[in-house]
Amino acid sequence: MKSLLRLLMLILFLASPLASAGLVIQITQGSEGALPIAVVPFRWEGKPAPPPPQKIGAIVAADLHRSGYFKPLRESQMLSFPATTTEVDFRDWRALKQENLVIGRVLANGPGGYKVEFKLFDVYKGEQLLGYSFDTTAADLRGVAHHIADLIFETLTGRRGAFATRIAYVVSSGTVKKPRVSLRISDSDGQNSQVILSSKEPIMSPAWSPDGRKLAYVSFENGRPGIWVQEVFSGKREKVASFKGINGAPAWSPDGRFLAMTLSKDGDPDIYVMDLARRKLRRLVHHWAIDTEPSWSPDGRYIVFTSDRGGSPQIYRVPVTGGRTERLTFQNSYNARASYSPDGKMLTFITRVGRNYRIAVMDLARRDVTVLTDGSLDESPSFAPNGSMIIYATNYRGRGVLAAVSTDGRVKQRLALQHGDVRDPVWSPYYK
Amino acid sequence: MKTRLLKFVPLFLLTLLLAGCGTTSTKTTSNAGNNAGTETGSSAQSSAAREGGSWNGSPLDDPDSPLHEKVIHFDYDSSEIRPQYLPILRAHADYLINTPSARVLIEGHCDERGSREYNIALGERRANAVKRFLEAEGVSPLQIDTVSYGEERPVDPGHNELAWAKNRRAVLVYQ
Known part of the structure; x- marks a missing residue:
C-alpha cells in the first residue's frame, strides 16, 4: 500500500507542469547557520473561481532555501495555517523556534487576475516587518513570488535579493x-x-x-x-x-x-x-x-x-x-x-x-x-x-x-x- | 612520393569508372516509354535513351590510399602535428596540387576540458597548423579554408581520456 502511494506520488510529480517546465534543483550542500523561517502556504480566497496555477508560498520558501541563508520549516511541522494578521498566534511559532514568519493569501481580481498579499513578522518581537499587496495575472504569479522572496531576503539579510532575475x-x-x-x-x-x-x-x-x-x-x-x-x-x-x-x-x-x-x-x-x-x-x-x-x-x-x-x-x-x-x-x-x-x-x-x-x-x-x-x-x-x-x-x-x-x-x-x-x-x- | 602517387591516379580512376558502369543505371530508366498511348493515330512513338554517366568516385575515397585518412589527432593543449600524420598530409598536399579545382575545409576541434572560447582559439590553432603544413608543401592558400569548432562538435561524447584523445583533432573536409 505504501509503495503504491509512493508510485502514485511519483506519477503525480512527473505529470505536474512544474516537473516538466525546466530545471530541477537539488541542494547538494546546505549551510550551517541558516536562519529558521516559516513560510505558511498562501491561502486561496477567490472561490468559486479556479485556484491560481502557482503555489506562491512554496516558491518563496524554495527561493529562500536555495540562497543558503534560510532554513524554511516543513509544512508538515506547522501547528497552524494563518493567512491574515488576526489569525497569527506567535506562541505557535516560538514553540517551533522560528525567528521569522511569512503569511499570505491570493484573491480573485477580475477575469484572469489575482491579488497577492503577504506579510513578514518577527516572531520573538511579535511585530510586522513587511506587508505588501500585488495585482497580477496568472502568467506573472511566479514573478510575484520571486519578488516577495527578494523583499524578505533584503529585509532580513541587508543584501539585495536576486530571485526575480x-x-x-x-x-x-x-x-x-x-x-x-x-x-x-x-x-x-x-x-x-x-x-x-x-x-x-x-x-x-x-x-x-x-x-x-x-x-x-x-x-x-x-x-x-x-x-x-x-x-x-x-x-x-x-x-x-x-x-x-x-x-x-x-x-x-x-x-x-x-x-x-x-x-x-x-x-x-x-x-x-x-x-x-x-x-x-x-x-x-x-x-x-x-x-x-x-x-x-x-x-x-x-x-x-x-x-x-x-x-x-x-x-x-x-x-x-x-x-x-x-x-x-x-x-x-x-x-x-x-x-x-x-x-x-x-x-x-x-x-x-x-x-x-x-x-x-x-x-x-x-x-x-x-x-x-x-x-x-x-x-x-x-x-x-x-x-x-x-x-x-x-x-x-x-x-x-x-x-x-x-x-x-x-x-x-x-x-x-x-x-x-x-x-x-x-x-x-x-x-x- | 609525389610521382609514385601520380602514377596510380589514372589507375584509380579507371577502376572506379569500370565499377561505376557495371552497377549504376537506375536514374534514367523510368523515363523510358513515357509517351506511350498519349497520341492516338500516330505511328511514330518516341522513347528516351538511357543517359548513363551516373557514377561518382575519387581517389579521396580509395580505402587503400593515404588520402582516405582525413582526421589527424593532437596531444592535450597542443597544435603540433605528430610525425605519424606527415605522410597522410603530404598525400593530401599532392592531391590538392594536382587537382587545382579541389577545395578543402580544415576543421579544428578540441576535447571538452577547459573553457569553451579558449578551445575555439585552440581549435583554430590546430586547423592553422595543418593549413600551414599544406601551404609549405606547395598547396595554394586559395584552396584551403579553416574553421574551429572548439569543443562544440565531439565525435565521442564520453568524458574520459579515450574520448578526449579522439576529439582533439583536425578534419579535412573536401568541398
Whole structure:
C-alpha cells in the first residue's frame, strides 16, 4: 500500500507542469547557520473561481532555501495555517523556534487576475516587518513570488535579493550526427524556461546586455561562427560580426554601448572593442598568442581576458583605453574565462587543480585565490547580480548540468534538466 | 612520393569508372516509354535513351590510399602535428596540387576540458597548423579554408581520456 502511494506520488510529480517546465534543483550542500523561517502556504480566497496555477508560498520558501541563508520549516511541522494578521498566534511559532514568519493569501481580481498579499513578522518581537499587496495575472504569479522572496531576503539579510532575475544557458540534445542546440532563458530557479533560438549548429557564449533586454551570443548557423545580438522580448536579432576566422566571446560594456569580442581576422585571436551604434572596431589587445574571453570591470575601466602568451592560459588585465597589460593569475597551470563580481572586487574563473577544472574566485585587493567547487569539468562561472552566488556548468553522472555555489563556497546546488546537456550559463543583471 | 602517387591516379580512376558502369543505371530508366498511348493515330512513338554517366568516385575515397585518412589527432593543449600524420598530409598536399579545382575545409576541434572560447582559439590553432603544413608543401592558400569548432562538435561524447584523445583533432573536409 505504501509503495503504491509512493508510485502514485511519483506519477503525480512527473505529470505536474512544474516537473516538466525546466530545471530541477537539488541542494547538494546546505549551510550551517541558516536562519529558521516559516513560510505558511498562501491561502486561496477567490472561490468559486479556479485556484491560481502557482503555489506562491512554496516558491518563496524554495527561493529562500536555495540562497543558503534560510532554513524554511516543513509544512508538515506547522501547528497552524494563518493567512491574515488576526489569525497569527506567535506562541505557535516560538514553540517551533522560528525567528521569522511569512503569511499570505491570493484573491480573485477580475477575469484572469489575482491579488497577492503577504506579510513578514518577527516572531520573538511579535511585530510586522513587511506587508505588501500585488495585482497580477496568472502568467506573472511566479514573478510575484520571486519578488516577495527578494523583499524578505533584503529585509532580513541587508543584501539585495536576486530571485526575480533570469539565467540564460545553452542546451545540447540529439546525437553526435544529428545535434540540436538551443539557447534558453529561465527564471533564476530554472523554471519557466523558454527557447529563444534553436539550431543544428553550435550556439555559444550568451552575454546579457546591462539592461537585461538583449543577449549577444555566438551562433554557427551558417557553418561559421558569427556574433549576434537578439532582443530577448521581441526575438528581433541582427548579426554584428562575421569576419574571417573566429568571431567569439562577446562581452558588453557596463553602459551597453560597446561589445568586446575575440576576432582572428588579422591573424591570431585578439581582443577587439566594437562601438555598436557605429559598428566601428578597435583592436585593444594585439599579441601573437591566443587572447580571448574579454570581460569588463563594472566601472568600465578595465577588461580582463585569457591569454597563453606566457606558455599556458592565464588571466590578464588591460585598461580599456589601452596601456600596460598586467598578469593576474600565477597559481596553477590553467586559468581561464574570468569575469568580475558586480561590486568589481572579485573575479571568478576556471582553474585547473591537478587533473580537475574547477571554479575559483580571486580577491582583487589581496590577490588570493579560493577554489570553490570540487568537480572535474566545472566551467563558465557567472556571478548573480547581488554577488551572493555563482552559477556554472559541471558534469554530473556523464551529463552536462548547471550548478550554483555561494561566493563563500558554503552552499552548493545543482540544477538538472531532464534531457540533454546544459552549459554556458550566465546570470542576468537586475531588471530595474 | 609525389610521382609514385601520380602514377596510380589514372589507375584509380579507371577502376572506379569500370565499377561505376557495371552497377549504376537506375536514374534514367523510368523515363523510358513515357509517351506511350498519349497520341492516338500516330505511328511514330518516341522513347528516351538511357543517359548513363551516373557514377561518382575519387581517389579521396580509395580505402587503400593515404588520402582516405582525413582526421589527424593532437596531444592535450597542443597544435603540433605528430610525425605519424606527415605522410597522410603530404598525400593530401599532392592531391590538392594536382587537382587545382579541389577545395578543402580544415576543421579544428578540441576535447571538452577547459573553457569553451579558449578551445575555439585552440581549435583554430590546430586547423592553422595543418593549413600551414599544406601551404609549405606547395598547396595554394586559395584552396584551403579553416574553421574551429572548439569543443562544440565531439565525435565521442564520453568524458574520459579515450574520448578526449579522439576529439582533439583536425578534419579535412573536401568541398
